[in-house]
Amino acid sequence: MPRPLHRGVSGIRVSGNSNDFWDAQVKDKTEKVIVTENGFASDPLSVGSPRSRHRLTMLCLKLSLVVIVILALTGSFWWAVSISTSSRGHIFRGYRRLQEQLVSDLWDIGELSLGPSRLKEMEFCPEESENYIPCFNVSENLALGYSDGNEYDRLCGHGSGQSCLVLPPVNYKIPLRWPTGRDVIWVANVKITGQEVFSSGSFTKRMMMMEEEQISFRSASLMFDGVEDYSHQIAEMIGLRNESNFIQAGIRTILDIGCGYGSFGAHLFSKQLLTMCIANYESSGSQVQLTLERGLPAMIGSFNSKQLPYPSLSFDMLHCARCGIDWDEKDGIFLIEADRVLKPGGYFVWTSPLTNVHAFLRNKEMQKRWNSVRDFAENICWELISQQDETVVWKKTPKKSCYNSRKPGSGPSICSKREDVESPYYQPLQNCIGGTNSRRWVPIEERVTWPSRSNLNKNELALYGLHPEELNEDTAHYKTTVHNYWSLLSPLIFSDHPKRPGDEDPSPPYNMLRNVLDMNARYGGFNAALLEAGKSAWVMNVVPTSGPNYLPLILDRGYIGVLHNWCEAFPTYPRTYDMVHAEGLLSLETSQHHRCTMLDLFMEIDRLLRPEGWVIIHDTAPLINKARALTVQLKWDARVIEIESNSDERLLICQKPFFKRQPTS
Helix, strand or coil, rough: CCCCCCCCCCCCCCECCCCHHHHHHHCCHHHHHHHEECEEEECCCCCCCHHHHHHHHHHHHHHHHHHHHHHHHHHHHHHHHHHHHHHHHHHHHHHHHHHHHHHHHHHHHHHHHHHHHHHCCEEEEEECCCCCCCCCHHHHHHHHHCCCHHHHHCCCCCCCCCEECCCCCCCCCCCCCCCCCHHHHHHCCCCHHHEEEECCCCCHHCCEEEECEEECCCCCHHHHHHHHHHHHHHHHHHHHCCHHHCCCCCEEEEEEECCCCCHHHHHHHHHCEEEEEECCCCCCCCHHHHHHHHHHHECCCCCCCCCCCCCCCEEEEEECCCCCCCCCCCCCCCCHHHHHHHEEEEEEEEHHHCCCCHCCCCCHHHHHHHHHHHHHHHHHCCEEEEEEEEEEEEEEEEHHHHHHCCCCCCCECCCCCCCCCCCCCCCEEEEEEEECCCCCCHHHCCCCCCCHHHHHHHHHHHHHCCHHHHHHHHHHHHHHHHHHHHHHHHHHHHHCCCCCCCCCCCCCCCCCCCCEEECCCCCHHHHHHHHHCCCCCCCEEEEEECCCCCCHHHHHCCCCEECCCCCCCCCCCCCCCEHHHHHHHHHHHHCCCCCCCCCHHHHHHHHEEEEEEEEEEEEHHHHHHHHHHHHHHCCCEEEEECCCCCEEEEEEEEEECCCCCCCCC
């Protein structure tokens, strides 16, 4: 386990933490099986009775407080003698900070004196929960009568969360830094077996080499050339020279449906293309879990019965390479949902044996199914622009007039304004064409290409009810914020993390984080600031359902994001993110009086966070103080940082320790 946070930045006040003392005194003896990364047991029993140790500790704390008060009074006296009248304003601010420090110290001692009943740490979950995802309980869904694939749907009922801390697998190791971690991951970190790898039907899944402790996706392998050739083929089918020209064609964000293990998106990342992997929930051998372990964007998403939590007109391209979806079933309703999230003029790429023309001569059933998909695509105004081998590329119409020019009854109707919800949150699938009522109906060819796309002009911002000054202010704020974060974290991360096998020494502050979750993304300013600062990270921009919905703006800027209710579990596996960021989220959720508590929210953050991962929470001082108390229960190392002397806002910076589970005998 890395050393607790202990460094500050000049000019920023850092408040102490009670975790160090508490961890050494009140851990239950039942946790003897848990050891930290450095090999020391987390149940530090010492000589003497518990009561005598408690009295001795309380005496030391009281003496420390007396020393602090004496030093503070002495310092104040000498300052008063040595400075001029013109400096009294500085004295007052310094005295105010000193008062706050004393209050904080007294608060810490008061919390400790209340004993285990107030600061009882959460228990660790049993071993079978190490890959568990709330809301995806297949056995419970079957008992409720769900079937035909719907048992794998997301179902968040009351009490679907957990009240314990998820431990990593026995042999879990910290992922290798990016970009090494993109191509090499630890076998023990994901729930997959060698048999599942080699029996996989997807060519992107087979592009893996199993070793004793690692799974390798090496770019030098011959099979990797298959993805490069495949991407090149798609570009040529669209009419481009190669995949490097996707940006010039207006393509920036891609939704990869049933992504295998993310190799398509991993290759396109070097071309400035951002690929979001979605796949059904899988109890083992998960595409989503393995893709995230590689440091690539992914989340659990299903077409079975509900709309995806993305706005209409979200992505420039949809890709499905043997993704397991029968597009010809249920009267084409899956294709209607694909059309809804595809931008005007965007591309739908489908690779499947069903599209192989030569196979039609031998299998009439395949021909019938292909004809059904082809005809339905035409009826929703998709243009078939190319077909090669097993790959087909359609282009969604950039013109709304196409829908009115169809023959009566030849395809699904246009959604009414009441049905055409721009940002649905797991609503039932619609059998009408959505997105046509949106003011955001702009063909991808007419949009400014990336990276200029991220800076929207006055007319574009008006579509979202924003003024340029608001976005400029947000951009400037997060530019300063990211600089301050890195000033705080860089010395901690690079001094506390030794070089790991296969890991090159990065130049600070690069490569320290890869997967980042912004829990209250607003306009995507945190994402924009990270990119501008040259950080090798991608951001999952989450827009809470309890606040203003700027997710369409975020996606139109060329980022990725999702709508989510933070009183429910996020649709991803445990140990997903290196950093979780939340600015103003506590204030937002508190104002809504939701059924969930702050502890529920923090338990979910702990589930999402990787061991040795970071949490940065920016909010008002009262809420930060309340949140800081919860970090003791979660066993996090934590510090409260004052941003400005005259501000009521604080930063809470936490690190999740690496607790190991001992192998069972």
